[in-house]
Every structure is written in C-alpha cells, then in structure tokens.
Amino acid sequence: AQSVTQPDIHITVSEGASLELRCNYSYGATPYLFWYVQSPGQGLQLLLKYFSGDTLVQGIKGFEAEFKRSQSSFNLRKPSVHWSDAAEYFCAALMEYGNKLVFGAGTILRVKS
Amino acid sequence: DGGITQSPKYLFRKEGQNVTLSCEQNLNHDAMYWYRQDPGQGLRLIYYSQIVNDFQKGDIAEGYSVSREKKESFPLTVTSAQKNPTAFYLCASSIAGRYEQYFGPGTRLTVT
Numbered sequence: 001a002q003s004v005t006q007p008d009i010h011i012t013v014s015e016g017a018s019l020e021l022r023c024n025y026s027y028g029a030t031p032y033l034f035w036y037v038q039s040p041g042q043g044l045q046l047l048l049k050y051f052s053g054d055t056l057v058q059g060i061k062g063f064e065a066e067f068k069r070s071q072s073s074f075n076l077r078k079p080s081v082h083w084s085d086a087a088e089y090f091c092a093a094l095m096e097y098g099n100k101l102v103f104g105a106g107t108i109l110r111v112k113s
Numbered sequence: 114d115g116g117i118t119q120s121p122k123y124l125f126r127k128e129g130q131n132v133t134l135s136c137e138q139n140l141n142h143d144a145m146y147w148y149r150q151d152p153g154q155g156l157r158l159i160y161y162s163q164i165v166n167d168f169q170k171g172d173i174a175e176g177y178s179v180s181r182e183k184k185e186s187f188p189l190t191v192t193s194a195q196k197n198p199t200a201f202y203l204c205a206s207s208i209a210g211r212y213e214q215y216f217g218p219g220t221r222l223t224v225t
Contacts, residue, residue: 009153032212043117043203043216044156051212090155094212100171101146101214103155 002027002095006104013081021076021107023091031093033074038088086111115140117217119204124222134189134220136204143209145187150201198224
C-alpha cells in the first residue's frame with residue numbers, strides 16, 4: 001500500500017542545535033514530496049517541495065530537505081533550530097494523478113532553551 | 114489578501130445533528146479538499162473536487178457530504194451518520210495541474 005512513514009513521534013532539540021526529521025515513503029515510482037509545518041490549532045504551512053531535479057531542496061524558514069531514491073526518504077533538516085520552530089511537522093507524498101496527498105502521522109518538535 | 118477561510122473556528126453540536134463547515138478561497142484555485150485530523154493520525158482525505166459541480170470521495174467519506182456549486186466554495190456537511198465526528202477539519206486548495214495544496218486555518222468540531 002502507498003504510505004508515508006515518519007518514525008519519530010516526538011523530537012526534542014536544544015535551541016541552536018541542528019535538526020533532522022525523518023520521512024520514508026512506500027511507492028513504486030518517485031512521488032512528489034512535501035513538508036508542511038503546523039502550529040497548535042492552526043492550518044498547515046508548506047515548507048518545501050520536491051518534484052524532480054536537484055535532490056537537495058531549499059524551503060522557507062531556513063529548512064532544507066534531501067531526496068534519496070535509494071532509501072525512499074525525504075528527510076527535513078535545519079542547521080540551527082530556533083524556539084519558534086517548535087511545532088508539528090508533516091511529510092506528505094503525491095503518489096498518483098488526482099492530487100491525493102498521503103500524509104505521515106507527524107513529528108512533534110520541542111525546542112528547549 | 115489571497116487565502117482560504119474556514120468558519121467558524123470552533124463549533125459545538127449535539128449528537129444527532131447535521132452540521133455544515135464553511136470553506137472559501139479567493140486564490141482562483143480549481144481544486145479543493147477536505148481533510149480530517151485526529152491526534153497521532155496525520156491528515157485523512159474526506160472529499161475532494163477538481164472542478165465545479167464535480168467531487169470525489171476520499172478515504173473516509175462515510176458520514177460526510179459536500180457540494181461544489183461555486184469555484185470559491187466547498188462546504189462540508191458532517192451528518193448524524195458519522196460515528197465519531199469530533200475532530201479538527203482542514204480545507205485546502207490547489208491550482209489544477211500543479212500539486213502544492215494550501216490550507217485554511219481549520220475548524221474544530223466538538224459533538225457531545
């Protein structure tokens with residue numbers, strides 16, 4: 001079945017430390033891939049997307065993600081986390097025509113000062 | 114300001130009542146979507162519409178209904194047949210032919 005897996009439910013990092021959130025997908029071909037961020041009680045904001053081409057993509061708020069076909073992964077990274085980055089992060093994949101996004105369960109990021 | 118609006122932010126209903134959630138967008142997007150979010154389960158697709166007067170069921174359409182009479186509007190009705198309606202509901206839209214979806218602020222529905 002087509003699926004997106006975010007193995008970490010919660011991650012805690014210190015302010016100023018680097019961050020990597022993991023995402024794996026299960027699909028026969030390369031899907032379109034997205035990372036979204038959600039603050040409590042709010043909608044989702046698109047951080048970045050990968051359709052094709054350069055496997056390292058830059059997004060907003062200093063985030064980047066790297067697509068690795070061999071590992072079916074699309075991990076999100078940030079070199080230095082700020083307290084305002086505390087939120088829930090969702091990886092999503094578009095695996096077939098029709099704009100049906102498949103979401104991972106989310107990773108809650110806590111930032112400690 | 115272009116964007117997606119959902120109203121109300123919070124909605125309370127008694128069990129057995131139908132309730133309609135509003136979603137309006139002024140982005141001129143052709144496609145619109147409704148998702149349900151429950152803690153620890155990510156987002157699940159309820160219904161989507163690629164064009165006016167047409168819509169398709171998503172993964173969890175049972176107990177829900179939609180209409181798409183105007184390009185800007187995609188209301189969702191949670192019927193009394195929905196067994197567990199309490200959740201956070203998110204509306205999204207995208208440009209036909211492109212794939213990023215943009216989300217509204219959500220409506221939290223509580224049914225008691």
